[in-house]
Amino acid sequence: xxxxKNPFRIIWLLAGFLAMGIGAVGxxxxxxxxxxxxxxxxxxxxxxxxxxHRWFTGTxxxxxxxxxxxxxxxxxxxxKFSLLIPxxxxxxxxxLAMSNIYGRLFIVFLIxxxxxYFFTKIKTVPAGYRMESEAG
Numbered sequence: 090x091x092x093x094k095n096p097f098r099i100i101w102l103l104a105g106f107l108a109m110g111i112g113a114v115g116x117x118x119x120x121x122x123x124x125x126x127x128x129x130x131x132x133x134x135x136x137x138x139x140x141x142h143r144w145f146t147g148t149x150x151x152x153x154x155x156x157x158x159x160x161x162x163x164x165x166x167x168x169k170f171s172l173l174i175p176x177x178x179x180x181x182x183x184x185l186a187m188s189n190i191y192g193r194l195f196i197v198f199l200i201x202x203x204x205x206y207f208f209t210k211i212k213t214v215p216a217g218y219r220m221e222s223e224a225g
Contacts, residue, residue, distance in 0.1 A: 097136075097137075098136075098137050098138065099137070100137075101133045101134070101136040101137030101138075102133070102134065102137035102138060102141060104129075104133040104137075105129075105130045105131075105132075105133030105134035105136075105137055105141065105145070106130070106134075108126045108127070108129040108130035108133060109126070109127065109130035109134075109145065109150070111126045112124075112125075112126030112127040112129075112130055112150070112154070113150055115171075116150070116154070122171050122172050122175045122176075123154050123168075123171055124154055124155065124158070124164070124168055124171060124172050125172060127150065127151065127154050127155050128155065130145060131145060131146070131151070131155065131159075154168065157214060158211070161212065161214070162210075162211060162212060163211060163212035163213070163214045164207075164211055164212075164213065164214070165213070165214055165215065165216045166213050166216075167216065169207050169208075169211070169213065172207070173203060173204060173207060176203065177200055177203075180196050180199060180200050181200075183196055184196045184197070
């Protein structure tokens with residue numbers, strides 16, 4: 090029996106390549122967080138095409154910025170801060186714009202929670218880290 094094609098395949102692929110492009114630009118521009126866009130690219134490409142997802146996971150961009158997180162649940166300190174700082178800035182802007190005290194307390198809780206989570210649940214590894222079995 091012939092496998093049905095996903096009607097949204099093209100949309101997933103376009104979104105994946107767009108996210109990959111933004112993530113690649115984020116490597117050079119510190120104001121753009123690289124990792125979230127590359128995670129989004131990986132997700133979208135996996136939804137759109139097994140072949141493009143396999144290709145993406147073989148690129149230097151993926152290997153340098155996502156592979157350790159996907160395989161070992163670990164990130165470099167630079168990667169952690171490239172995710173945390175822009176998100177924190179956006180939350181601080183929301184905090185300043187909000188007048189509701191409960192909303193402000195919730196935002197403060199979110200900021201604290203994400204730092205605690207990133208530094209207690211996600212292992213910090215040195216830049217260029219590869220597992221022994223990967224170095225083969």
